[in-house]
Protein backbone atom coordinates (compact mmCIF):
# COMPACT_ATOMS: atom_id res chain seq x y z
CA UNK A 1 0.00 0.00 0.00
CA UNK A 2 1.49 3.28 -0.99
CA UNK A 3 -1.37 5.70 -0.76
CA UNK A 4 -4.60 5.89 1.21
CA UNK A 5 -6.48 8.74 -0.44
CA UNK A 6 -8.46 9.86 2.55
CA UNK A 7 -8.20 11.77 5.76
CA UNK A 8 -7.55 8.84 8.03
CA UNK A 9 -6.44 9.38 11.61
CA UNK A 10 -3.09 7.79 12.33
CA UNK A 11 -2.47 6.87 15.91
CA UNK A 12 -0.79 4.67 18.46
CA UNK A 13 -2.13 3.62 21.83
CA UNK A 14 -1.09 2.99 25.41
CA UNK A 15 -2.87 2.34 28.71
CA UNK A 16 -2.24 3.99 32.07
CA UNK A 17 -1.27 0.94 34.10
CA UNK A 18 0.93 -0.42 31.32
CA UNK A 19 3.12 2.69 31.05
CA UNK A 20 2.72 5.24 33.85
CA UNK A 21 4.35 3.74 36.93
CA UNK A 22 4.12 6.16 39.86
CA UNK A 23 1.66 3.77 41.42
CA UNK A 24 1.65 5.69 44.71
CA UNK A 25 2.92 9.04 43.47
CA UNK A 26 1.23 12.29 44.47
CA UNK A 27 -1.80 10.77 46.14
CA UNK A 28 -2.80 8.14 43.59
CA UNK A 29 -5.04 5.41 45.00
CA UNK A 30 -4.37 1.71 44.43
CA UNK A 31 -6.03 -0.11 41.54
CA UNK A 32 -6.90 -3.79 41.24
CA UNK A 33 -3.75 -4.26 39.13
CA UNK A 34 -1.59 -2.89 41.95
CA UNK A 35 -3.18 -5.41 44.30
CA UNK A 36 -3.09 -8.28 41.83
CA UNK A 37 0.57 -7.88 40.91
CA UNK A 38 1.66 -7.39 44.53
CA UNK A 39 -0.09 -10.57 45.64
CA UNK A 40 2.56 -12.56 43.80
CA UNK A 41 2.26 -15.69 41.71
CA UNK A 42 0.22 -13.91 39.06
CA UNK A 43 2.59 -12.31 36.59
CA UNK A 44 5.63 -13.50 34.65
CA UNK A 45 8.75 -13.06 36.81
CA UNK A 46 6.70 -11.50 39.63
CA UNK A 47 6.83 -8.25 37.69
CA UNK A 48 4.47 -5.33 38.20
CA UNK A 49 3.59 -1.89 36.90
CA UNK A 50 4.95 0.03 39.92
CA UNK A 51 7.33 1.84 37.60
CA UNK A 52 6.70 0.47 34.10
CA UNK A 53 7.82 3.04 31.47
CA UNK A 54 7.72 5.78 34.12
CA UNK A 55 5.50 7.83 31.85
CA UNK A 56 4.13 9.65 34.90
CA UNK A 57 7.54 11.32 35.20
CA UNK A 58 8.73 10.97 31.63
CA UNK A 59 5.75 12.21 29.64
CA UNK A 60 8.05 14.57 27.73
CA UNK A 61 9.88 11.53 26.35
CA UNK A 62 6.60 9.97 25.20
CA UNK A 63 5.67 13.19 23.49
CA UNK A 64 8.95 13.09 21.58
CA UNK A 65 8.16 9.55 20.47
CA UNK A 66 4.71 10.64 19.29
CA UNK A 67 6.28 13.46 17.29
CA UNK A 68 8.94 11.22 15.81
CA UNK A 69 6.21 8.99 14.42
CA UNK A 70 4.23 11.94 13.11
CA UNK A 71 1.00 10.66 14.66
CA UNK A 72 -2.16 12.67 14.11
CA UNK A 73 -3.76 10.98 17.16
CA UNK A 74 -2.59 9.48 20.43
CA UNK A 75 -4.76 7.06 22.39
CA UNK A 76 -4.14 7.05 26.13
CA UNK A 77 -6.13 5.91 29.12
CA UNK A 78 -6.76 7.73 32.38
CA UNK A 79 -6.06 6.05 35.67
CA UNK A 80 -9.33 6.28 37.59
CA UNK A 81 -7.51 5.88 40.92
CA UNK A 82 -5.00 8.60 40.02
CA UNK A 83 -7.87 11.06 39.52
CA UNK A 84 -10.26 9.73 42.16
CA UNK A 85 -8.19 7.71 44.68
CA UNK A 86 -11.28 6.21 46.35
CA UNK A 87 -13.16 5.78 43.09
CA UNK A 88 -15.77 8.39 43.95
CA UNK A 89 -15.85 12.10 43.22
CA UNK A 90 -15.87 13.16 46.87
CA UNK A 91 -12.08 13.29 46.79
CA UNK A 92 -10.32 14.53 43.65
CA UNK A 93 -6.54 14.19 43.38
CA UNK A 94 -5.54 17.52 41.88
CA UNK A 95 -2.07 16.27 40.94
CA UNK A 96 -3.64 13.63 38.77
CA UNK A 97 -5.80 16.24 37.07
CA UNK A 98 -2.70 18.36 36.46
CA UNK A 99 -0.82 15.43 34.94
CA UNK A 100 -3.52 14.63 32.38
CA UNK A 101 -4.11 18.32 31.68
CA UNK A 102 -0.47 18.64 30.74
CA UNK A 103 -0.57 15.55 28.55
CA UNK A 104 -3.65 16.77 26.72
CA UNK A 105 -2.39 20.36 26.35
CA UNK A 106 1.02 19.23 25.11
CA UNK A 107 -0.58 16.93 22.53
CA UNK A 108 -2.80 19.70 21.22
CA UNK A 109 0.11 22.12 21.13
CA UNK A 110 1.86 19.62 18.85
CA UNK A 111 -1.21 19.24 16.69
CA UNK A 112 -1.93 15.72 17.93
CA UNK A 113 -5.50 14.86 18.93
CA UNK A 114 -6.03 12.79 22.05
CA UNK A 115 -8.35 9.78 22.07
CA UNK A 116 -9.02 9.12 25.73
CA UNK A 117 -10.08 5.83 27.31
CA UNK A 118 -11.67 6.16 30.72
CA UNK A 119 -11.18 2.57 31.79
CA UNK A 120 -8.47 0.18 30.65
CA UNK A 121 -8.61 -2.68 33.20
CA UNK A 122 -7.58 -0.67 36.31
CA UNK A 123 -10.53 -0.39 38.69
CA UNK A 124 -9.79 1.52 41.92
CA UNK A 125 -9.19 -1.09 44.62
CA UNK A 126 -11.62 0.82 46.85
CA UNK A 127 -14.41 -0.13 44.44
CA UNK A 128 -13.28 -3.74 44.19
CA UNK A 129 -13.62 -3.83 47.97
CA UNK A 130 -17.29 -2.93 47.43
CA UNK A 131 -17.87 -5.74 44.95
CA UNK A 132 -16.15 -4.40 41.84
CA UNK A 133 -17.83 -4.95 38.48
CA UNK A 134 -20.01 -7.70 39.93
CA UNK A 135 -21.81 -4.99 41.84
CA UNK A 136 -24.51 -3.01 40.01
CA UNK A 137 -23.45 0.14 41.90
CA UNK A 138 -20.08 0.21 40.14
CA UNK A 139 -21.85 1.27 36.95
CA UNK A 140 -23.26 4.33 38.72
CA UNK A 141 -19.84 5.20 40.14
CA UNK A 142 -18.35 4.81 36.67
CA UNK A 143 -20.93 7.23 35.34
CA UNK A 144 -19.92 9.82 37.98
CA UNK A 145 -16.25 9.31 37.08
CA UNK A 146 -17.08 9.68 33.38
CA UNK A 147 -19.00 12.91 34.00
CA UNK A 148 -16.07 14.20 36.03
CA UNK A 149 -13.73 13.48 33.10
CA UNK A 150 -16.05 14.97 30.45
CA UNK A 151 -16.39 18.07 32.63
CA UNK A 152 -12.65 18.36 33.33
CA UNK A 153 -11.10 17.40 30.00
CA UNK A 154 -13.94 17.46 27.46
CA UNK A 155 -13.26 21.01 26.33
CA UNK A 156 -10.16 19.54 24.64
CA UNK A 157 -10.84 15.80 24.22
CA UNK A 158 -13.20 14.99 21.35
CA UNK A 159 -12.80 11.23 21.09
CA UNK A 160 -13.77 9.17 24.10
CA UNK A 161 -13.70 5.46 24.81
CA UNK A 162 -15.61 4.59 27.97
CA UNK A 163 -14.43 1.04 28.56
CA UNK A 164 -11.66 -0.87 26.82
CA UNK A 165 -12.45 -4.50 26.03
CA UNK A 166 -15.21 -5.39 28.48
CA UNK A 167 -14.77 -8.94 27.15
CA UNK A 168 -11.23 -9.17 28.52
CA UNK A 169 -12.18 -7.66 31.90
CA UNK A 170 -15.12 -10.01 32.23
CA UNK A 171 -13.54 -13.24 30.98
CA UNK A 172 -9.86 -12.98 31.87
CA UNK A 173 -10.59 -11.18 35.16
CA UNK A 174 -13.61 -13.15 36.44
CA UNK A 175 -13.84 -16.46 34.56
CA UNK A 176 -10.18 -17.41 33.98
CA UNK A 177 -8.71 -15.36 36.82
CA UNK A 178 -5.55 -14.52 34.86
CA UNK A 179 -6.18 -10.76 34.97
CA UNK A 180 -7.10 -8.63 37.97
CA UNK A 181 -9.14 -9.05 40.12
CA UNK A 182 -8.16 -12.70 39.60
CA UNK A 183 -11.57 -14.25 40.22
CA UNK A 184 -12.28 -17.75 38.92
CA UNK A 185 -16.04 -18.06 38.95
CA UNK A 186 -16.68 -19.91 35.73
CA UNK A 187 -19.97 -19.57 33.94
CA UNK A 188 -21.43 -16.86 36.14
CA UNK A 189 -19.36 -13.81 37.14
CA UNK A 190 -18.20 -12.89 33.63
CA UNK A 191 -21.77 -12.45 32.35
CA UNK A 192 -22.66 -10.29 35.33
CA UNK A 193 -19.50 -8.20 34.93
CA UNK A 194 -20.06 -7.78 31.19
CA UNK A 195 -23.61 -6.69 31.96
CA UNK A 196 -22.56 -4.07 34.49
CA UNK A 197 -19.90 -2.78 32.12
CA UNK A 198 -22.49 -2.35 29.38
CA UNK A 199 -24.77 -0.55 31.83
CA UNK A 200 -21.84 1.66 32.91
CA UNK A 201 -20.99 2.45 29.31
CA UNK A 202 -24.58 3.29 28.42
CA UNK A 203 -25.02 5.55 31.44
CA UNK A 204 -21.84 7.44 30.56
CA UNK A 205 -22.87 7.79 26.91
CA UNK A 206 -26.27 9.17 27.94
CA UNK A 207 -24.57 11.57 30.36
CA UNK A 208 -22.36 12.83 27.56
CA UNK A 209 -25.28 13.06 25.21
CA UNK A 210 -27.50 15.06 27.52
CA UNK A 211 -24.97 17.17 29.42
CA UNK A 212 -21.88 17.71 27.26
CA UNK A 213 -22.42 16.91 23.62
CA UNK A 214 -24.00 20.21 22.57
CA UNK A 215 -21.11 22.21 23.95
CA UNK A 216 -18.18 19.84 23.48
CA UNK A 217 -19.16 18.21 20.20
CA UNK A 218 -17.18 15.03 20.77
CA UNK A 219 -17.91 11.37 20.15
CA UNK A 220 -18.15 8.49 22.62
CA UNK A 221 -17.88 4.73 22.16
CA UNK A 222 -16.53 1.59 23.83
CA UNK A 223 -13.62 -0.49 22.46
CA UNK A 224 -14.65 -3.99 21.50
CA UNK A 225 -12.04 -6.66 20.86
CA UNK A 226 -12.68 -9.54 18.55
CA UNK A 227 -10.81 -12.11 16.53
CA UNK A 228 -11.98 -12.79 12.99
CA UNK A 229 -13.57 -16.26 12.89
CA UNK A 230 -14.24 -18.63 10.02
CA UNK A 231 -15.51 -22.21 9.91
CA UNK A 232 -12.71 -24.79 9.73
CA UNK A 233 -14.60 -26.50 6.92
CA UNK A 234 -16.53 -23.97 4.93
CA UNK A 235 -19.27 -26.47 4.00
CA UNK A 236 -19.72 -28.04 7.44
CA UNK A 237 -22.93 -27.01 9.21
CA UNK A 238 -21.52 -27.68 12.70
CA UNK A 239 -18.45 -25.57 12.00
CA UNK A 240 -20.57 -22.75 10.65
CA UNK A 241 -22.79 -22.85 13.73
CA UNK A 242 -19.74 -22.92 16.02
CA UNK A 243 -18.38 -19.85 14.23
CA UNK A 244 -21.65 -17.99 14.67
CA UNK A 245 -21.80 -18.95 18.33
CA UNK A 246 -18.29 -17.77 19.16
CA UNK A 247 -18.81 -14.53 17.24
CA UNK A 248 -21.93 -13.98 19.32
CA UNK A 249 -19.98 -14.67 22.54
CA UNK A 250 -17.16 -12.25 21.64
CA UNK A 251 -17.99 -9.41 19.22
CA UNK A 252 -21.75 -9.87 19.55
CA UNK A 253 -21.78 -9.92 23.36
CA UNK A 254 -21.07 -6.17 23.39
CA UNK A 255 -21.74 -4.97 19.84
CA UNK A 256 -25.20 -6.51 19.45
CA UNK A 257 -26.78 -4.70 22.43
CA UNK A 258 -25.18 -1.38 21.50
CA UNK A 259 -25.59 -1.43 17.72
CA UNK A 260 -28.43 -3.80 16.86
CA UNK A 261 -31.14 -4.66 19.39
CA UNK A 262 -30.40 -3.35 22.87
CA UNK A 263 -30.08 -6.96 24.00
CA UNK A 264 -27.63 -9.87 23.79
CA UNK A 265 -27.49 -11.97 20.62
CA UNK A 266 -30.20 -14.62 20.62
CA UNK A 267 -27.61 -17.37 19.91
CA UNK A 268 -25.72 -16.40 23.03
CA UNK A 269 -28.76 -16.32 25.30
CA UNK A 270 -30.18 -19.59 24.06
CA UNK A 271 -26.81 -21.38 24.39
CA UNK A 272 -26.41 -20.18 27.98
CA UNK A 273 -30.00 -20.96 28.87
CA UNK A 274 -29.72 -24.48 27.44
CA UNK A 275 -26.67 -25.21 29.61
CA UNK A 276 -28.33 -23.65 32.65
CA UNK A 277 -31.36 -25.86 32.20
CA UNK A 278 -29.22 -29.01 31.91
CA UNK A 279 -27.61 -28.29 35.26
CA UNK A 280 -30.84 -27.09 36.83
CA UNK A 281 -29.73 -23.55 37.59
CA UNK A 282 -31.45 -20.32 36.70
CA UNK A 283 -30.35 -18.23 33.75
CA UNK A 284 -26.92 -16.70 34.16
CA UNK A 285 -27.14 -14.01 31.49
CA UNK A 286 -28.82 -10.93 32.99
CA UNK A 287 -31.50 -8.92 31.20
CA UNK A 288 -31.52 -5.19 30.65
CA UNK A 289 -34.07 -3.29 32.67
CA UNK A 290 -36.57 -1.04 30.91
CA UNK A 291 -36.18 1.42 33.78
CA UNK A 292 -32.55 2.14 32.98
CA UNK A 293 -31.00 4.21 30.17
CA UNK A 294 -31.29 2.29 26.90
CA UNK A 295 -28.22 0.39 25.66
CA UNK A 296 -29.14 0.56 21.99
CA UNK A 297 -27.59 3.46 20.13
CA UNK A 298 -24.96 4.30 22.75
CA UNK A 299 -21.96 4.41 20.41
CA UNK A 300 -21.08 7.30 18.13
CA UNK A 301 -18.61 5.12 16.26
CA UNK A 302 -17.34 1.55 16.30
CA UNK A 303 -14.00 1.12 18.13
CA UNK A 304 -12.41 -2.18 17.20
CA UNK A 305 -9.37 -3.88 18.72
CA UNK A 306 -8.23 -6.57 16.29
CA UNK A 307 -5.22 -8.83 16.73
CA UNK A 308 -5.79 -12.26 15.26
CA UNK A 309 -8.03 -14.84 13.56
CA UNK A 310 -9.23 -18.38 14.28
CA UNK A 311 -10.82 -21.32 12.43
CA UNK A 312 -13.78 -22.80 14.26
CA UNK A 313 -15.18 -26.24 14.92
CA UNK A 314 -17.79 -27.61 17.27
CA UNK A 315 -16.85 -28.69 20.80
CA UNK A 316 -14.61 -27.46 23.56
CA UNK A 317 -16.58 -27.85 26.77
CA UNK A 318 -15.22 -28.29 30.27
CA UNK A 319 -16.91 -31.51 31.32
CA UNK A 320 -19.96 -31.42 33.55
CA UNK A 321 -19.14 -28.10 35.13
CA UNK A 322 -20.77 -24.84 34.16
CA UNK A 323 -18.34 -22.62 32.32
CA UNK A 324 -18.24 -20.23 29.43
CA UNK A 325 -16.45 -22.85 27.37
CA UNK A 326 -19.38 -25.26 27.50
CA UNK A 327 -21.81 -22.43 26.88
CA UNK A 328 -19.95 -21.58 23.69
CA UNK A 329 -19.35 -25.14 22.53
CA UNK A 330 -16.88 -23.90 19.96
CA UNK A 331 -13.28 -24.98 19.46
CA UNK A 332 -10.61 -22.69 18.06
CA UNK A 333 -8.03 -23.93 15.58
CA UNK A 334 -4.98 -22.19 14.13
CA UNK A 335 -4.41 -22.46 10.41
CA UNK A 336 -0.94 -24.02 9.97
CA UNK A 337 -0.08 -21.41 7.35
CA UNK A 338 -0.35 -18.58 9.89
CA UNK A 339 2.82 -17.24 11.43
CA UNK A 340 2.80 -17.11 15.24
CA UNK A 341 4.76 -14.16 16.43
CA UNK A 342 5.71 -13.53 20.00
CA UNK A 343 2.83 -14.52 22.28
CA UNK A 344 1.23 -17.88 21.49
CA UNK A 345 -2.26 -16.47 20.84
CA UNK A 346 -1.15 -14.03 18.18
CA UNK A 347 -1.37 -15.68 14.76
CA UNK A 348 -0.56 -13.05 12.19
CA UNK A 349 -3.54 -12.67 9.84
CA UNK A 350 -3.79 -9.18 8.33
CA UNK A 351 -6.58 -10.28 5.93
CA UNK A 352 -8.74 -11.11 8.94
CA UNK A 353 -8.99 -7.41 9.73
CA UNK A 354 -10.42 -6.58 6.30
CA UNK A 355 -13.00 -9.37 6.67
CA UNK A 356 -13.94 -8.27 10.16
CA UNK A 357 -14.33 -4.65 9.02
CA UNK A 358 -16.62 -5.78 6.24
CA UNK A 359 -18.61 -7.89 8.70
CA UNK A 360 -19.00 -4.86 10.97
CA UNK A 361 -20.19 -2.73 8.06
CA UNK A 362 -22.80 -5.31 7.09
CA UNK A 363 -24.00 -6.36 10.53
CA UNK A 364 -23.82 -3.18 12.58
CA UNK A 365 -25.38 -0.70 10.22
CA UNK A 366 -22.31 0.69 8.49
CA UNK A 367 -20.86 2.66 11.41
CA UNK A 368 -17.82 4.92 11.36
CA UNK A 369 -15.01 2.61 12.50
CA UNK A 370 -11.75 3.30 14.27
CA UNK A 371 -9.31 0.43 14.58
CA UNK A 372 -8.33 1.39 18.11
CA UNK A 373 -5.76 -1.40 18.57
CA UNK A 374 -3.77 -3.66 16.31
CA UNK A 375 -0.25 -4.92 16.80
CA UNK A 376 2.41 -7.57 16.74
CA UNK A 377 4.53 -8.82 19.62
CA UNK A 378 8.14 -9.71 20.14
CA UNK A 379 9.54 -12.11 22.76
CA UNK A 380 13.05 -13.35 23.53
CA UNK A 381 16.17 -11.45 22.52
CA UNK A 382 15.60 -7.85 21.56
CA UNK A 383 15.52 -7.13 17.85
CA UNK A 384 15.32 -3.45 17.07
CA UNK A 385 15.53 -4.26 13.35
CA UNK A 386 12.13 -5.96 13.58
CA UNK A 387 11.61 -6.60 9.89
CA UNK A 388 8.65 -8.95 10.42
CA UNK A 389 6.71 -6.44 12.47
CA UNK A 390 7.42 -3.72 9.90
CA UNK A 391 6.03 -6.02 7.18
CA UNK A 392 3.05 -6.80 9.38
CA UNK A 393 2.12 -3.13 9.71
CA UNK A 394 2.52 -2.58 5.98
CA UNK A 395 0.35 -5.62 5.18
CA UNK A 396 -2.28 -4.76 7.74
CA UNK A 397 -2.62 -1.15 6.66
CA UNK A 398 -2.95 -2.36 3.08
CA UNK A 399 -5.91 -4.49 4.21
CA UNK A 400 -7.46 -1.49 5.94
CA UNK A 401 -7.06 0.47 2.71
CA UNK A 402 -8.86 -2.29 0.78
CA UNK A 403 -11.68 -2.34 3.33
CA UNK A 404 -12.02 1.39 2.84
CA UNK A 405 -11.66 1.60 -0.92
CA UNK A 406 -13.01 -1.70 -2.21
CA UNK A 407 -15.50 -2.72 0.48
CA UNK A 408 -16.72 0.77 1.30
CA UNK A 409 -16.19 0.39 5.04
CA UNK A 410 -16.38 3.74 6.78
CA UNK A 411 -12.93 3.50 8.37
CA UNK A 412 -11.88 6.69 10.11
CA UNK A 413 -8.65 5.80 11.80
CA UNK A 414 -5.98 3.26 12.60
CA UNK A 415 -4.17 3.02 15.95
CA UNK A 416 -1.13 0.79 16.31
CA UNK A 417 -0.68 -0.98 19.62
CA UNK A 418 1.52 0.22 21.15
CA UNK A 419 3.57 3.40 21.23
CA UNK A 420 5.95 1.78 23.73
CA UNK A 421 7.08 -1.59 24.98
CA UNK A 422 5.17 -1.79 28.24
CA UNK A 423 3.75 -3.93 31.04
CA UNK A 424 1.96 -6.62 29.07
CA UNK A 425 -0.40 -7.73 31.88
CA UNK A 426 0.18 -11.35 32.95
CA UNK A 427 3.20 -11.52 30.62
CA UNK A 428 4.91 -8.64 32.39
CA UNK A 429 7.72 -7.10 30.35
CA UNK A 430 8.50 -10.35 28.53
CA UNK A 431 6.27 -9.48 25.57
CA UNK A 432 7.06 -6.33 23.62
CA UNK A 433 4.39 -4.59 21.54
CA UNK A 434 6.09 -1.19 21.12
CA UNK A 435 6.96 0.94 18.13
CA UNK A 436 9.63 2.14 20.55
CA UNK A 437 11.69 -0.21 22.62
CA UNK A 438 11.92 0.71 26.29
CA UNK A 439 14.98 -0.28 28.28
CA UNK A 440 13.49 -1.38 31.59
CA UNK A 441 16.97 -1.88 33.09
CA UNK A 442 17.73 1.80 32.63
CA UNK A 443 16.48 4.22 35.29
CA UNK A 444 15.75 6.71 32.52
CA UNK A 445 13.78 4.08 30.60
CA UNK A 446 15.49 5.03 27.35
CA UNK A 447 13.12 4.81 24.38
CA UNK A 448 14.58 3.57 21.06
CA UNK A 449 12.71 3.56 17.77
CA UNK A 450 12.23 0.08 16.28
CA UNK A 451 12.49 -0.36 12.54
CA UNK A 452 8.72 -1.00 12.54
CA UNK A 453 8.26 2.43 14.11
CA UNK A 454 10.41 3.96 11.38
CA UNK A 455 8.34 2.25 8.69
CA UNK A 456 5.06 3.22 10.34
CA UNK A 457 6.25 6.84 10.41
CA UNK A 458 6.94 6.61 6.66
CA UNK A 459 3.47 5.26 5.95
CA UNK A 460 1.97 8.08 8.00
CA UNK A 461 4.00 10.80 6.33
CA UNK A 462 2.93 9.56 2.89
CA UNK A 463 -0.72 9.54 3.92
CA UNK A 464 -1.19 12.30 6.48
CA UNK A 465 -4.23 14.52 6.25
CA UNK A 466 -3.95 17.07 3.54
CA UNK A 467 -1.00 15.39 1.86
CA UNK A 468 -2.82 12.78 -0.15
Ligand code: GBH
Nearest residue numbers: 015164165168225305307345373417424433
Ligand atom coordinates in the same frame (compact mmCIF):
# COMPACT_ATOMS: atom_id res chain seq x y z
C1 GBH B 1 -5.24 -5.87 24.17
O1 GBH B 1 -6.15 -6.94 24.29
C2 GBH B 1 -5.24 -4.98 25.38
O2 GBH B 1 -6.24 -3.98 25.24
C3 GBH B 1 -3.89 -4.30 25.59
O3 GBH B 1 -3.86 -3.69 26.85
C4 GBH B 1 -2.78 -5.31 25.45
O4 GBH B 1 -1.52 -4.76 25.72
C5 GBH B 1 -2.84 -5.85 24.05
O5 GBH B 1 -4.05 -6.49 23.88
C6 GBH B 1 -1.80 -6.91 23.73
O6 GBH B 1 -2.05 -8.09 24.43
O7 GBH B 1 -6.40 -16.21 27.11
O8 GBH B 1 -4.05 -15.78 27.41
O9 GBH B 1 -4.81 -16.97 25.45
C7 GBH B 1 -6.16 -7.81 23.19
C8 GBH B 1 -7.24 -8.88 23.24
C9 GBH B 1 -8.00 -10.89 24.16
C10 GBH B 1 -5.77 -10.79 23.37
C11 GBH B 1 -7.66 -12.11 24.96
C12 GBH B 1 -5.45 -12.05 24.17
C13 GBH B 1 -6.50 -14.14 25.03
C14 GBH B 1 -5.17 -14.44 25.62
N1 GBH B 1 -6.84 -10.04 23.99
N2 GBH B 1 -6.61 -12.88 24.32
S1 GBH B 1 -5.11 -15.96 26.46
